[in-house]
Amino acid sequence: MTDRGEAVRRRDEAWRHAVAPLDEIVRKRPELAGWHDHLQRTGLVRRLAPQVEDATVLLAELARAITGLPAEPQPIGRFAERVLGSAHALDQGRPLTTLLFRAAVEIGGVGEGRGAAWDRAVWASVGLVRDELSSTALTLNLSADTGAGTGGMLAAMPGEPALLTLRQLVRDPPRWNLRGTVVSVCENSVVVAEAADRLGAGSGPLVCTAGQPGAAVMTVLRGLAEAGATLRHHGDFDWGGLRIANLLVAALPIAPWRYDAATYLRWVGRDGEGTPLRGTPVEAAWDRALAQEMTRIGRSVEEERVVDELVSDLRGR
DSSP states (O other): OOOHHHHHHHHHHHHHHHHHHHHHHHHHOGGGHHHHHHHHHHTHHHHHOOSHHHHHHHHHHHHHHHHTOSOSSEEHHHHHHHHHSOTTTTOTTOHHHHHHHHHHHHHHTOOSOOSHHHHHHHHHHTTEESOTTTOEEEEESOOBOOSSSHHHHHHTSTTSOEEEEHHHHHHSOOOBOOTTOEEEEESSHHHHHHHHHHTGGGBOOEEEOOSSOOHHHHHHHHHHHHTTOEEEEOOOBSHHHHHHHHHHHHHSOEEESSOSHHHHHHHHHHHSOSOBOOSOOOOOTTOHHHHHHHHHHOBOBOGGGGHHHHHHHHBTO
16 A cells, blocks of 8 residues: 555655755855745756756755855866866756856846857856856956067057957966056946047056956956056946946955945936936945935936046046
8 A cells, every 4th residue: 555645745855855955055145035936936946857866966966056156267167077076067958057057147146138148148257157268358558577478469559458368368367567556447348448549558457347247357357456456446327237346346355436326426416317227226335325325316327428537537547
């Protein structure tokens, strides 16, 4: 005789044991609550791993991977081998990769999208890159020891924007000679273009995150900080911009650059323009009043609107 009630109880208990690592992760990382709810609501885990034994292994690996994110910039295969024991554990199409990718969307704060470029941006937002050529850093007038490699390339084009790949930065890392120099960090490439057009070689050194900073950008910024440069950052006055800045503040010794409540109020009050703020509000780690004022007024100020002021700050540095 089969006790069906007992069999159901044992199965339910096995599933509770299988998902326990994720429950623990969410208790520690509340930003993943929505992701966790989505998994429960859609039954995605059971579709990817119908047998509880397989799900137990899958979710234990998923919890280990999430605990390692965000990571120092590195190829995704290297991360997989170090954390999961196999360089192919996060190959495309695997159930573990599918589940971790959705978690990375929340951790990195990139937002929803689609396509290969968005996929790369999501992985890069948590420090993982599919290849060393797709992750790049847009720079202007960074100074490094000259030679035949990356430093020589930068020296050969003063006043011109330079796009550095993660491959260059890892295989031939520049030796920055910017100790004591202010290096400005912007969010949008228009600031780099305007500084190059108006100031050329007379512009202070500049790095663009191009939105969410990827592995190449973080490699450049960490290298500059270690070399003794002084970093300052400006971004869009919207919730995405604040998330980017919070990430930088948590990872680097970096100060705000005209990126506070007073500057926001000065610009948003000039003409009443600006698009409505959308998305989930977030506190600014460096200025508690900034998010309060943005919430009260409900409008964004994009970096393009303040570009004249930013370029003026770069003159003669």
